[in-house]
Amino acid sequence: MDFDLTDEQRMVQETARSFSEKEIKPLASRMDRESLYPGDLVRRLGEMGFMGMCVPPQFGGAGMDLISYVIAMEEIAKAWASLSVIMTVNNSLVCDPILRFGSERLKRKYLPRLTRGELLGCYALTEPGAGSDAGAIQTKAKRDGTDYVLNGTKLFITNGKHSHLALVYAVTDPSRGKKGISAFLVDKTAEGFGVTKLEDKLGLRASDTAELLFEDCRVPAENLLGAEGEGFTITMTTLDGGRIGIAAQAVGIAQACLEEASGYARQRWQFGRPIAEFQAVQWMMAEMAVETDAARLLTHRAAWLRHRGEKVTRQAAMAKLFASETANRAAYKALQIFGGYGYIKESAVERLFRDARITTLYEGTSEIQRLVIARRLMEQGGTAHGAQEKNL
Numbered sequence: 001m002d003f004d005l006t007d008e009q010r011m012v013q014e015t016a017r018s019f020s021e022k023e024i025k026p027l028a029s030r031m032d033r034e035s036l037y038p039g040d041l042v043r044r045l046g047e048m049g050f051m052g053m054c055v056p057p058q059f060g061g062a063g064m065d066l067i068s069y070v071i072a073m074e075e076i077a078k079a080w081a082s083l084s085v086i087m088t089v090n091n092s093l094v095c096d097p098i099l100r101f102g103s104e105r106l107k108r109k110y111l112p113r114l115t116r117g118e119l120l121g122c123y124a125l126t127e128p129g130a131g132s133d134a135g136a137i138q139t140k141a142k143r144d145g146t147d148y149v150l151n152g153t154k155l156f157i158t159n160g161k162h163s164h165l166a167l168v169y170a171v172t173d174p175s176r177g178k179k180g181i182s183a184f185l186v187d188k189t190a191e192g193f194g195v196t197k198l199e200d201k202l203g204l205r206a207s208d209t210a211e212l213l214f215e216d217c218r219v220p221a222e223n224l225l226g227a228e229g230e231g232f233t234i235t236m237t238t239l240d241g242g243r244i245g246i247a248a249q250a251v252g253i254a255q256a257c258l259e260e261a262s263g264y265a266r267q268r269w270q271f272g273r274p275i276a277e278f279q280a281v282q283w284m285m286a287e288m289a290v291e292t293d294a295a296r297l298l299t300h301r302a303a304w305l306r307h308r309g310e311k312v313t314r315q316a317a318m319a320k321l322f323a324s325e326t327a328n329r330a331a332y333k334a335l336q337i338f339g340g341y342g343y344i345k346e347s348a349v350e351r352l353f354r355d356a357r358i359t360t361l362y363e364g365t366s367e368i369q370r371l372v373i374a375r376r377l378m379e380q381g382g383t384a385h386g387a388q389e390k391n392l
Contacts, residue, residue, distance in 0.1 A: 001304050009068050015048065016072040020079035028080035032351055035205045037162055038083050045087055046117015050076075052095045059099070060112030066303035070248035074296070077252025078259075081355035082206035084252060088245035089158050090114060094121030094167055097238045098185070101226040106185060110165060122163035123242075124154040124186075124212055125235055132368050134169075134235055135178040139214065141170035146221050148172070148184060150192070150214040156362070160210025161195050164188050168214070169231050181231035185223045192217030203354035240312050242363045243320035247299040250323035250359040253352055254292040257327070257334035260348050261285060265337055275337070284333040292330060295323035314376035321369035324359035331356040 055061020077084035113119040130136040139152025173180035197211035265276035298319040331353040335342035
């Protein structure tokens, strides 16, 4: 793995950083307070090629590598986590599975418009009784002629209200357990598809999180993603990429915490000098810097391996676990450095503190990541070094 960024990757970083500074940051605080969906910014991301970064050009995408994607995610998340989660869902949870498992017809029908930001996708897996246990979903899909008929409820669906297309998991054969789950691309205009509730959240206030209801919702059989019964395999493969995206988001949040705290510590004076000169503050900033760098390296490793075609279940879980918990620790320390000023709504670290909390919950909780890592270690006889890491 080469730690130097290529010219293309550096250009992506500079583009994302400039866009964040000029167009996102001036709007983020107000739109977050008012819970305003950033539709114009989402469209701008599409124009820049950031809504389908790894989709090949023949399907309308930017054709970039995964390192470019996580670099861009970090910069967008550093400015505003709400916008970054909209971006990562469309990239890693919608475009990627269509690209990997979709028919040629589905790829040509949906990917160009998703990558341009004309369509927005959502990922409908979680249910009232199925969160960490994805195999426990109860939404049903019954074949009826040339269609499937879907019935069920999905919870906590990011982009659920504003999306145009949903990747929905449903049981097609209850007798087969996890092997009886299938994946469908469902157009939001389909009869029987409804948004029944919007969640009022602690953080990510400008990103909608919705409850979806399917009542005799008819979906063309040609919108089946992969083969019937492959849904669980698709969701596990997709979540590896999704966890890399959330790890990148968490790195961005942690980096923002470090930059805000270090800037404030240099200009805030107490006892006749800047608080940055006090060892207690210096140690907090040093810990934030080390952990953020380590989280970034884990995330880049997972992205690099996945781009090479390697199976990265353990590496993605490690990146997501460490980066998300780093973001939470960094947010705590940043607010501590700001003191009372960090606790008020006008402070950037107040929003960072709230936004960081979700990163240890979605795309699999920290506890689930530890289970995934431990199981992979046991499969490898307890060694932390898989064969696929030999070239690192």
